Amino acid sequence: xxxxxxxxxxxxxxxxxxxxxxxxxxxxxxxxxxxxxxxxxxxxxxxxxxxxxxxxxxxxxxxxxxxxxxxxxxxxxxxxxxxxxxxxxxxxxxxxxxxxxxxxxxxxxxxxxxxxxxxxxxxxxxxxxxxxxxxxxxxxxxxxxxxxxxxxxxxxxxxxxxxxxxxxxxxxxxxxxxxxxxxxxxxxxxxxxxxxxxxxxxxxxxxxxxxxxxxxxxxxxxxxxxxxxxxxxxxxxxxxxxxxxxxxxxxxxxxxxxxxxxxxxxxxxxxxxxxxxxxxxxxxxxxxxxxxxxxxxxxxxxxxxxxxxxxxxxxxxxxxxxxxxxxxxxxxx
Amino acid sequence: xxxxxxxxxxxxxxxxxxxxxxxxxxxxxxxxxxxxxxxxxxxxxxxxxxxxxxxxxxxxxxxxxxxxxxxxxxxxxxxxxxxxxxx
Numbered sequence: 001x002x003x004x005x006x007x008x009x010x011x012x013x014x015x016x017x018x019x020x021x022x023x024x025x026x027x028x029x030x031x032x033x034x035x036x037x038x039x040x041x042x043x044x045x046x047x048x049x050x051x052x053x054x055x056x057x058x059x060x061x062x063x064x065x066x067x068x069x070x071x072x073x074x075x076x077x078x079x080x081x082x083x084x085x086x087x088x089x090x091x092x093x094x095x096x097x098x099x100x101x102x103x104x105x106x107x108x109x110x111x112x113x114x115x116x117x118x119x120x121x122x123x124x125x126x127x128x129x130x131x132x133x134x135x136x137x138x139x140x141x142x143x144x145x146x147x148x149x150x151x152x153x154x155x156x157x158x159x160x161x162x163x164x165x166x167x168x169x170x171x172x173x174x175x176x177x178x179x180x181x182x183x184x185x186x187x188x189x190x191x192x193x194x195x196x197x198x199x200x201x202x203x204x205x206x207x208x209x210x211x212x213x214x215x216x217x218x219x220x221x222x223x224x225x226x227x228x229x230x231x232x233x234x235x236x237x238x239x240x241x242x243x244x245x246x247x248x249x250x251x252x253x254x255x256x257x258x259x260x261x262x263x264x265x266x267x268x269x270x271x272x273x274x275x276x277x278x279x280x281x282x283x284x285x286x287x288x289x290x291x292x293x294x295x296x297x298x299x300x301x302x303x304x305x306x307x308x309x310x311x312x313x314x315x316x317x318x319x320x321x322x323x324x325x326x327x328x329x330x331x332x333x
Numbered sequence: 334x335x336x337x338x339x340x341x342x343x344x345x346x347x348x349x350x351x352x353x354x355x356x357x358x359x360x361x362x363x364x365x366x367x368x369x370x371x372x373x374x375x376x377x378x379x380x381x382x383x384x385x386x387x388x389x390x391x392x393x394x395x396x397x398x399x400x401x402x403x404x405x406x407x408x409x410x411x412x413x414x415x416x417x418x419x420x
């Protein structure tokens with residue numbers, strides 16, 4: 001079988017990440033799902049910054065901040081990229097061969113244990129669920145090209161076989177991983193200004209969905225209550241907690257800041273409004289970054305931490321930024 | 334601070350990076366200005382590095398130092414520690 005490559009010119013070596021994933025970002029990696037969507041859109045020639053308005057609607061859910069991701073409808077409207085669930089009724093490798101051969105991509109859950117780009121964290125060390133997008137496949141040579149986290153990578157050999165469970169006897173206790181089919185046959189390449197106008201309308205819709213009570217204020221109250229149990233559970237537990245809460249808040253704030261800056265750059269938002277909101281959101285994101293480290297210290301050393309002033313400031317920054325943006329955008333009629 | 338003290342500090346930073354940084358390269362051969370994130374330092378590991386640095390050098394990084402850039406190279410960490418210790 002020849003190599004199936006859905007996106008022409010895409011190679012792991014020398015791959016240039018989107019600016020949302022460069023080292024200068026406060027949160028280079030946001031969450032596994034949105035990270036691969038960003039890089040997939042970028043590789044397809046789209047501007048993922050246009051699709052980040054959903055960050056305005058994140059909420060604090062008690063043991064999680066919203067694990068944010070773009071809505072399928074939005075990806076279709078902005079870029080003509082269509083995601084649908086793939087019913088994995090046969091081996092994933094068979095599905096991948098079929099659909100990559102037909103010019104489609106596959107987004108799938110995967111085990112980081114077999115993903116060599118996670119060397120230093122989970123590769124050959126921990127079994128952790130993550131999301132990848134398969135863009136290139138050669139099942140004869142056992143080579144896979146895939147988007148994961150902040151970049152595009154390649155794996156082969158044993159990693160390929162184990163990722164796809166190739167050569168393993170059928171295991172009735174193994175449940176198939178969640179997967180989605182990404183159709184790109186009806187893509188739309190809009191001008192930046194047209195995209196920015198659409199994005200501003202989408203942002204207005206997301207702002208209407210924002211929670212009635214400030215999510216950061218509720219996060220702060222919960223943290224104050226939970227700190228003793230976090231300290232009792234230790235640092236490994238804290239890392240998992242912080243990924244689901246503080247990191248999502250910080251990364252969403254940074255994404256939203258860059259989103260509104262991009263819209264202003266393309267004339268869809270008054271520059272003063274955008275600059276003010278972008279600064280407020282970036283400040284919030286920096287504070288979340290510092291809070292992750294302060295929280296780790298409090299858990300590790302079992303020291304008290306009164307973070308109420310920080311939470312109060314972050315909540316105010318969030319509220320001010322969203323109110324400012326809400327006055328500047330309108331839901332499309 | 335004497336040259337010997339600076340060298341000792343660098344040695345201790347390298348040891349902490351080896352024990353907590355989970356880098357994909359040998360910390361002994363890492364240039365002092367090499368980008369630790371390029372060398373495989375994750376956000377997760379950087380938290381553990383910060384905690385180990387605070388324990389080793391008996392300091393507490395103030396809020397304005399709790400940012401990505403402070404832990405981006407051996408030289409950056411050393412500069413932050415020098416600023417904290419006033420030497």
